[in-house]
Amino acid sequence: MKAQELLYQGKAKSAYLTDDPDLLVLAFRDDTSAFDGEIIEQLDAKGAINNQFNAFIMGALEAAGIETHFEKQLSKTDSLVKRLDMIPVECVVRNKAAGSLVRRLGVEEGLSFDPPLFELFLKNDALHDPMITEHHVAAFGWATDEEMAEMHRLSLAVNAVLAPLFADAGLTLVDFKLEFGRFHGRIVLGDEFSPDGCRLWDTATGEKKDKDRFRQKLGGVMEAYREVAERLGVVIDA
Ligand code: ADP
Numbered sequence: 647m648k649a650q651e652l653l654y655q656g657k658a659k660s661a662y663l664t665d666d667p668d669l670l671v672l673a674f675r676d677d678t679s680a681f682d683g684e685i686i687e688q689l690d691a692k693g694a695i696n697n698q699f700n701a702f703i704m705g706a707l708e709a710a711g712i713e714t715h716f717e718k719q720l721s722k723t724d725s726l727v728k729r730l731d732m733i734p735v736e737c738v739v740r741n742k743a744a745g746s747l748v749r750r751l752g753v754e755e756g757l758s759f760d761p762p763l764f765e766l767f768l769k770n771d772a773l774h775d776p777m778i779t780e781h782h783v784a785a786f787g788w789a790t791d792e793e794m795a796e797m798h799r800l801s802l803a804v805n806a807v808l809a810p811l812f813a814d815a816g817l818t819l820v821d822f823k824l825e826f827g828r829f830h831g832r833i834v835l836g837d838e839f840s841p842d843g844c845r846l847w848d849t850a851t852g853e854k855k856d857k858d859r860f861r862q863k864l865g866g867v868m869e870a871y872r873e874v875a876e877r878l879g880v881v882i883d884a
């Protein structure tokens with residue numbers, strides 16, 4: 647399947663049409679942004695690492711019965727995916743407090759949630775992805791109540807699969823963001839799962855192994871991403 651016309655260029659990935667209207671090529675770039683695109687840098691081999699890491703995670707989710715957009719890896723940096731009608735809502739699952747939750751509610755970083763906490767944000771950089779509730783989703787028609795319930799169910803199901811997977815690799819899955827879309831009447835997981843969109847802490851030392859290294863200028867960003875992949879047994883060709 648060959649990439650054709652550019653459909654849209656996001657902050658980290660580009661989506662290309664193919665000759666099948668149901669399929670897109672997602673090209674993972676080295677661009678790395680923080681604070682809703684205010685800071686953008688190139689990180690060497692990030693596109694390849696995230697593409698291959700995402701392929702592994704999407705495979706693990708499919709194996710657990712969670713439908714994703716992932717079809718196949720095409721190259722180091724590109725994957726073939728189902729073209730979804732994306733829902734502009736970011737679904738966040740938190741096992742521990744970090745990031746915006748700590749700033750918003752003044753709780754201590756690392757506070758545990760059992761059951762996990764589920765939050766929604768509107769995907770809108772200009773408005774800095776404001777927090778919303780399922781009532782906003784219904785009122786503005788971003789998704790139906792049934793679709794919202796399915797996104798909630800699937801988000802928790804993803805956590806139930808991935809938290810133990812990372813735990814076995816000595817990593818704590820602190821939180822993550824998912825995006826869903828519609829595909830022939832079903833709600834399907836889209837976008838990506840990589841250290842760009844989740845928080846992973848070394849369980850033994852507490853060291854951050856995710857994009858917070860970039861946001862907080864801690865250095866060693868790509869070394870951390872590579873280490874996460876290696877610990878999960880993902881062999882990166884970059
Ligand atoms: P952003 O939009 O945050 O800048 P990216 O650079 O990651 O992010 O761009 C990817 C874009 O592609 C996002 O807008 C995302 O919603 C969209 N997308 C991801 N997966 C799919 C898919 N399977 N079908 C259609 N659009 C998708």
Ligand code: UDP
Nearest residue numbers: 738744745746747821822823842843844845
């Ligand atoms: N996240 C993301 N994209 C966003 C906002 C958040 O991938 O636009 C991820 C982020 O990496 C973290 C989780 O969602 O793993 C929760 O993010 P939070 O609300 O704490 O916001 P942040 O402080 O990271 O901006």
